[in-house]
Amino acid sequence: MRRTLxxxxxxxxxxxxxxxxxxxxxxxxxxxSMRFALPSPDHWLGTDQLGRDVLSRLMIGxxxxxxxxxxxxxxxxxxxxxFGVTAAMLEGWRGALILRAGEMFIVVPTLVVALTxxxxxxxxxxxxxxxxxxxxxxxxxxxAHALARRLLAEPFVQAARALGxxxxxxxxxxxxxxxxxxxxxxxxxxxxxxxxxxAALAFLGLGADPSKPDWGAMLFEYRMxxxxxxxxxVWPGLAIAMVAATLNAVFDxx
Amino acid sequence: xxxxxxxxxxxxxxxxxxxxLAFAVISAMPxxxxxxxxxxxxxxxxGATVAGLRAQWGLDRPFLERxxxxxxxxxxxxxxxxxxxxxxxxxxxxxxxxxxxTMALSGLALAPLLAVPLxxxxxxxxxxxxxxxxxxxxxxxxxxxxxxxxxxxxYVLGVQLRWIRPFTRDWSGLILPVALIALHSLAVLTRVYRxxxxxxxxxxxxxxxxxxxxTRAGALWRHGHAHALYAMISAFRAEASWAVGxxxxxxxxxxxxxxxxxxxxxxxxxxxxxxQAYVMVVAAWxxxxxxxxxxxxxxxxxSRP
Numbered sequence: 001m002r003r004t005l006x007x008x009x010x011x012x013x014x015x016x017x018x019x020x021x022x023x024x025x026x027x028x029x030x031x032x033s034m035r036f037a038l039p040s041p042d043h044w045l046g047t048d049q050l051g052r053d054v055l056s057r058l059m060i061g062x063x064x065x066x067x068x069x070x071x072x073x074x075x076x077x078x079x080x081x082x083f084g085v086t087a088a089m090l091e092g093w094r095g096a097l098i099l100r101a102g103e104m105f106i107v108v109p110t111l112v113v114a115l116t117x118x119x120x121x122x123x124x125x126x127x128x129x130x131x132x133x134x135x136x137x138x139x140x141x142x143x144a145h146a147l148a149r150r151l152l153a154e155p156f157v158q159a160a161r162a163l164g165x166x167x168x169x170x171x172x173x174x175x176x177x178x179x180x181x182x183x184x185x186x187x188x189x190x191x192x193x194x195x196x197x198x199a200a201l202a203f204l205g206l207g208a209d210p211s212k213p214d215w216g217a218m219l220f221e222y223r224m225x226x227x228x229x230x231x232x233x234v235w236p237g238l239a240i241a242m243v244a245a246t247l248n249a250v251f252d253x254x
Numbered sequence: 255x256x257x258x259x260x261x262x263x264x265x266x267x268x269x270x271x272x273x274x275l276a277f278a279v280i281s282a283m284p285x286x287x288x289x290x291x292x293x294x295x296x297x298x299x300x301g302a303t304v305a306g307l308r309a310q311w312g313l314d315r316p317f318l319e320r321x322x323x324x325x326x327x328x329x330x331x332x333x334x335x336x337x338x339x340x341x342x343x344x345x346x347x348x349x350x351x352x353x354x355x356t357m358a359l360s361g362l363a364l365a366p367l368l369a370v371p372l373x374x375x376x377x378x379x380x381x382x383x384x385x386x387x388x389x390x391x392x393x394x395x396x397x398x399x400x401x402x403x404x405x406x407x408x409y410v411l412g413v414q415l416r417w418i419r420p421f422t423r424d425w426s427g428l429i430l431p432v433a434l435i436a437l438h439s440l441a442v443l444t445r446v447y448r449x450x451x452x453x454x455x456x457x458x459x460x461x462x463x464x465x466x467x468x469t470r471a472g473a474l475w476r477h478g479h480a481h482a483l484y485a486m487i488s489a490f491r492a493e494a495s496w497a498v499g500x501x502x503x504x505x506x507x508x509x510x511x512x513x514x515x516x517x518x519x520x521x522x523x524x525x526x527x528x529x530q531a532y533v534m535v536v537a538a539w540x541x542x543x544x545x546x547x548x549x550x551x552x553x554x555x556x557s558r559p
Binding site for chain 2: 101203
């Protein structure tokens with residue numbers, strides 16, 4: 001079970017990353033003589049209403065989703081660690097202020113922050129990923145604070161302190177490396193949510209360039225053909241669900 | 255300070271901070287609202303109009319003063335005019351908010367009502383068929399985006415069975431999104447409720463209750479329900495935030511004229527008053543829900559005076 005899961009996860013990740021540099025066909029090449037082609041050896045998943053290769057578009061969309069995930073994870077890790085550790089080091093009102101701010105951010109729905117950011121800055125994987133990462137920073141700050149507090153009281157940290165390891169050395173050598181795995185597991189547990197949230201954003205198409213094949217945007221585009229070519233809307237949805245399910249399963253098992 | 259007062263204070267402070275952040279980000283945008291308004295409302299693009307609008311909106315004054323003036327107007331119900339429709343934003347929102355709220359709140363209200371019996375039955379027989387089915391449902395809804403599930407439902411119910419007409423505005427347009435929201439929350443809340451019920455079965459007092467002659471169901475209900483309910487209500491906050499966030503996509507999918515759809519239509523016109531109002535409405539809505547949840551938890555909680 002673990003083996004198959006890891007293999008599937010690696011396979012999906014590989015496909016998403018390959019999508020950045022190579023696709024079987026030009027994802028934007030319009031071929032009106034090949035509209036709505038069914039899956040065939042040449043076009044594995046068929047073609048869409050403009051004769052574009054669906055698999056190639058899915059692969060680019062996968063790369064864009066991977067970029068979102070990378071941004072969300074990086075901001076969650078860095079932001080959560082910085083704010084959480086700072087709050088743990090600064091006891092008193094300054095630490096409390098950071099924690100209150102973190103609590104406040106739990107309330108605001110990630111999707112609304114991302115919606116606002118997309119409305120203001122336009123939608124692309126980097127802005128969407130940064131907005132969702134920033135919106136999700138609250139819980140990670142609280143978690144990092146709790147972890148750092150516990151670690152600072154541990155005998156080995158006390159010992160290092162007694163030996164004269166101060167400030168940043170103490171934090172970087174002894175505290176931060178010990179909290180990263182836990183923090184990463186929590187961020188991973190929310191990665192599936194980030195995939196579906198980005199799909200919802202792209203579905204709304206806020207300021208998006210419609211020629212960019214995001215999975216959510218493809219759902220929006222292909223929903224019109226639900227009557228005659230329902231297979232088209234199956235692929236992007238399946239891609240989102242598979243990636244989200246794999247992420248959830250991988251991080252649930254750890 | 256009493257607890258309700260503390261919760262009210264925290265809610266109001268949070269709303270103020272969120273409004274300040276949103277106002278700051280929107281004012282920092284490079285595009286000039288006066289230029290947008292002149293284009294959107296077809297005003298004469300001369301110096302008098304520009305100066306008039308700038309003075310009216312206080313764009314020549316310092317940031318905090320501008321924020322204060324905006325806040326005072328906002329509280330009095332003057333939310334400005336929409337750049338896109340030219341109508342007062344407040345009126346536009348009042349017209350659309352009931353639909354969005356009905357959708358999200360009915361879905362959210364339905365979920366706990368069904369989650370308690372389902373979670374109870376699942377905990378009654380761990381690894382029984384109800385337990386496995388609810389587990390499968392939870393895995394399913396957390397991976398499958400609600401927009402895609404909605405599309406598939408439209409296909410099955412609308413195209414195959416012909417029970418409804420896809421993308422038309424009728425009763426089915428509201429039932430399906432409510433069902434989608436309820437399904438997601440139901441699956442998640444059932445699992446939380448079941449997990450905490452089962453946690454109680456491992457406590458010594460649970461064994462004592464069984465030894466006294468209570469049935470498993472009786473002991474779970476008498477000694478586990480309140481504990482599991484507490485956990486479920488805490489988890490409800492995250493679900494509420496998810497539900498409110500996903501209303502916009504569901505409104506667009508099912509063609510419902512709610513505030514989310516209004517926002518999406520307004521974005522292309524850089525309709526900042528609408529954006530600011532949307533952020534405020536959603537934040538206020540969720541903060542009030544959260545305050546309600548906090549009160550519920552305090553009332554249910556063990557540290558009750």
